[in-house]
Amino acid sequence: MPERVVGSRPRLGVAVRVRVTALASLVVAVSLFAGAWLFLRAMHNSRVAEIDRDARVRANAVIETVKVGLAHTPLPSARDSSLMVQVINSSGTVAASTANVMDMNDPFVNPVRYPVATSGARVWSAVVDHARVRLCGKAVMTGDARSVVYVATPLTDLDDSIAAFRRQLLRISPLVLAGTAAALYLVVGRALRPVDVLRQEVEAIEPKDLHRRVTVPRVDDEVGRLARTMNALLDRLQAASDGQARFLSDASHELRTPLAVTRTRLEVGLRHADTTDWPATATAVLEQSRRMERLVSELLTLVRSDRGLVAPSIDVDLEDLVRSAVADARATNPRSVIDLSHLLAGRVHGDPDQLRRVVANLIDNALRHAHSMVAVSLTPPSNGRVRLVVDDDGPGISPEHRERVFQRFTRLDDSRARTSGGAGLGLAIVAELVLAHHGTVRVDEAPSGGARFIVELPEAP
Ligand SMILES: Nc1ncnc2c1ncn2[C@@H]1O[C@H](COP(=O)(O)OP(=O)(O)O)[C@@H](O)[C@H]1O
Numbered sequence: 159m160p161e162r163v164v165g166s167r168p169r170l171g172v173a174v175r176v177r178v179t180a181l182a183s184l185v186v187a188v189s190l191f192a193g194a195w196l197f198l199r200a201m202h203n204s205r206v207a208e209i210d211r212d213a214r215v216r217a218n219a220v221i222e223t224v225k226v227g228l229a230h231t232p233l234p235s236a237r238d239s240s241l242m243v244q245v246i247n248s249s250g251t252v253a254a255s256t257a258n259v260m261d262m263n264d265p266f267v268n269p270v271r272y273p274v275a276t277s278g279a280r281v282w283s284a285v286v287d288h289a290r291v292r293l294c295g296k297a298v299m300t301g302d303a304r305s306v307v308y309v310a311t312p313l314t315d316l317d318d319s320i321a322a323f324r325r326q327l328l329r330i331s332p333l334v335l336a337g338t339a340a341a342l343y344l345v346v347g348r349a350l351r352p353v354d355v356l357r358q359e360v361e362a363i364e365p366k367d368l369h370r371r372v373t374v375p376r377v378d379d380e381v382g383r384l385a386r387t388m389n390a391l392l393d394r395l396q397a398a399s400d401g402q403a404r405f406l407s408d409a410s411h412e413l414r415t416p417l418a419v420t421r422t423r424l425e426v427g428l429r430h431a432d433t434t435d436w437p438a439t440a441t442a443v444l445e446q447s448r449r450m451e452r453l454v455s456e457l458l459t460l461v462r463s464d465r466g467l468v469a470p471s472i473d474v475d476l477e478d479l480v481r482s483a484v485a486d487a488r489a490t491n492p493r494s495v496i497d498l499s500h501l502l503a504g505r506v507h508g509d510p511d512q513l514r515r516v517v518a519n520l521i522d523n524a525l526r527h528a529h530s531m532v533a534v535s536l537t538p539p540s541n542g543r544v545r546l547v548v549d550d551d552g553p554g555i556s557p558e559h560r561e562r563v564f565q566r567f568t569r570l571d572d573s574r575a576r577t578s579g580g581a582g583l584g585l586a587i588v589a590e591l592v593l594a595h596h597g598t599v600r601v602d603e604a605p606s607g608g609a610r611f612i613v614e615l616p617e618a619p
């Protein structure tokens with residue numbers, strides 16, 4: 159049977175181990191960088207908030223000096239000497255500043271582009287003298303004159319520490335990622351090792367050692383279940399293979415007897431060629447070849463049914479079929495008495511040849527075992543099933559053998575009847591054909607004490 163592949167076409171397989179490792183490493187890398195980014199942002203924001211708070215305090219202090227007219231250059235520098243302060247008067251020129259920006263003649267920013275109010279300080283980021291700063295601006299009215307106070311805090315320190323952190327991160331992240339990938343590769347490999355062990359075990363099982371089983375891991379995980387499923391599959395394969403072997407050996411055994419009889423008859427005949435009764439020999443040989451022909455045809459039917467014979471489904475009139483099978487039986491056994499007084503109509507769906515074989519096999523057995531008569535009856539469908547019953551008044555089949563008779567090569571007859579019987583395949587064929595038609599067959603006791611075979615088949619819709 160061709161290999162079945164899920165999906166449109168097989169893809170080049172990258173080992174699961176590599177795929178899982180790559181994917182998990184990617185997730186780790188993304189998390190690492192996203193985490194670092196969030197951390198840096200939080201650090202930046204909290205530092206800027208701190209700067210703004212200090213700048214406001216400083217701006218208000220300078221405003222107080224402006225109000226009392228004491229704002230002169232150099233304005234006193236605070237503890238943080240990097241802080242830069244300017245006071246801009248109403249004409250837009252620098253009125254006072256801290257010593258560190260004493261030589262700057264222009265305001266930090268254009269007061270028209272960044273208007274500030276007297277009510278509250280405005281804070282924003284800007285570039286002053288090519289350096290990134292945080293600005294805080296607030297206006298103050300002294301009489302009619304409007305002054306603006308700017309406090310600029312350089313962000314150089316903050317930017318430097320962020321850059322340093324980034325450099326560190328870039329230096330260690332390849333190590334972290336390589337370590338993570340290696341650890342994942344090992345862990346995934348360990349987790350998948352049982353699968354590989356299982357694969358190797360299964361691979362080592364040849365058709366001749368179907369009795370072998372794979373080791374089931376103690377843990378009940380996917381691999382454990384896979385192992386158990388494999389073993390169940392091996393059970394079924396072994397059963398099928400044993401069944402085939404038994405079938406083949408039984409079949410050969412059955413064929414050997416008629417072949418041996420034929421050969422012996424002919425050898426003995428030839429050794430005494432003059433005195434041999436040749437017509438009698440021919441009759442005996444003919445009888446054996448009939449037996450073989452029947453056996454071979456039965457074997458073929460069973461082999462075909464083992465491969466899942468699909469019955470053509472047409473409407474079959476069971477009553478007609480029984481009548482014609484009985485007519486055939488009467489033609490070969492002219493003295494047989496077959497009672498058809500309870501043969502009513504019944505229609506089923508299926509293969510007429512196979513259904514005829516079922517009826518013929520049952521009638522053949524019944525005639526062979528009956529003392530005086532056989533009765534075939536057909537009851538009209540009740541709860542959707544047609545019932546066919548074949549009774550005889552022979553010795554019957556004792557309850558302990560009623561299941562076994564449907565198995566292949568089962569014969570219960572004593573040696574007297576055996577010569578006239580077949581290889582014990584008739585009822586096995588009946589059982590399989592009935593099953594293929596979704597029906598059932600069983601043995602019971604006929605009212606006369608003989609055997610009663612009951613076949614039930616689904617009624618044709
Ligand atoms: N109507 C019957 N009465 C008694 N025994 C029967 C009857 N039909 C079948 N059997 C028993 O069941 C065995 C199996 O039957 P079957 O499968 O038809 O094989 P075969 O006819 O080749 O012997 C027979 O050998 C016989 O012992």
Ligand SMILES: [Mg+2]
Binds near residue numbers: 522523580583584585
């Ligand atoms: Mg038979």
